Amino acid sequence: MTKKLLSAGLGLGLLAASAAVLAQDGAAAAAAPAAAAAVEAVPALSAGDTAWMLTSTMLVILMTIPGLALFYGGLVRSKNMLSVLAQVFVIFSLITLLWAIYGYSLAFGGEGRFFGNFDKLFLLGITADTLSSMLKTIPEYVFVAFQSTFAAITVALIAGAFAERIKFAAVIVFSVLWFTFAYIPMAHMVWGGGLLAADGALDFAGGTVVHINAAVAGLVGAYMLGKRIGFGKEALPPHSLTLTMVGASLLWVGWFGFNAGSAGAANGIAGLAFINTILATGAAALAWITAEALMRGKASMLGAASGAVAGLVCITPAAGFAGPMGAIVMGLIAGPLCFWGVSGLKHMLKVDDVCDVFGVHGVGGMLGAILTGVFCAKGLGGIEPEGYNMAHQVWVQLKSVALTIAWSGVVSLVAYKIAALTVGLRVSEESERQGLDITSHGEVAYTR
């Protein structure tokens, strides 16, 4: 019975896929040989791949809620805990929704340089049996869902930078605008067949699309919002490093879905990405606390957690390209460099990036993107693209980093400005002193 359903499903899927392919105007000429090729190598639903991708999707969801929420939440003062949790939770709910409505179509539909098309608005044309044209062995809905979690966590990452002083309404306005004009085109350019993919930029799981993108938006936001009251004078210490550690652990475990799931299948590459995600992370955590111990005299728990996240960010673009030993080296570099990012660099920038989004995701993301060009080399145990030349690849990587910074920077600036002009960016001084939990949300996180 199941076999019959499966064959019927495959037939339907093939029909739907061919129909969609043939229906596209400009792509018709290219589609005919592609459709013919597709008929030869019949795209078949793989239960293993689908199960893994479903699992990966859930893991990435866990990374955002509650992983990132707790990681950031523990770093702020107790009077603002709920505001951080709420912002992350609501951003997740909102962005996944928008992804399904128009994000997926604009990011993965069609092959424009910067944007896709509106063909799959509201997921039109996709059924439960439709197979993804990008990952041919899994249902398209699964691919849509998987990608929705990436969009959501990218936007949620930004919240760490403007925490403790931003208006809730401003978070919503900014998130919608930035998702639409920064995340979607970046995702399209790198993964959806746009400009950067055509250029040959390597980004396995989203070093540029997710981390550098969000980090720049966070940095711009931190500048535009201004420093928190008392920054530099009063002590604004984290209220619960215990929860931050819980969050960091959930991030690490969930990241296996992020990286290994980006292989798109339950195969050897997923295995490579998986093991890289263990090794780079541990190496970075150790390297960070070593740097800390040497510079400050003590190895801290926050340092270990931060180092781990730095390693995870760094390996993200390289997870399926670098070899395991290369991953370790990348982690060993990411640790101390991101430690500098949250201390020396942060002081140089004179910015109040509350949860060090730029110091960790920005610096780590840029390092990872560039090193991907190095450590994918076969000689270094990696998986080279065809016609690989290290200098050229690093140059291509640098270009993609530069484009990401520029694009995200400009869009962020405009998006924050629009939010400022419509709903206002920052809460009143009184509200900031009292705490966002009670003033923005009418709630208190911890009763005496």
Added chain:
Amino acid sequence: MKMVIAIIKPFKLDEVREALSQIGVQGITVTEVKGFGRQKGHTELYRGAEYVVDFLPKLKIEAAVADDLVDAAIDAIEGAARTGKIGDGKIFIQPLEQSIRIRTGETGESAL
């Protein structure tokens, strides 16, 4: 009657309670407080942010004591709370105008 107020190091509570009990002071009120005198605080480091925290955790013990027990109470607290290192704390004596036991309505020294 006097209110004997003592700021002591937190780990000295049991000893002080025991010593006061032995001289006949049965009831005390204890509050967790923060303070500093000559004892230095500590430095906390969170990534790039360094905070010098002057305040140290202490305990404040308040005991309403009859005039004839005040000296004994002072000796008891001093002896029990002293370590000889900076930060041992201080004892203050305040005059107490009135004292009432809520359950029975007794006043004055019989309410202590």
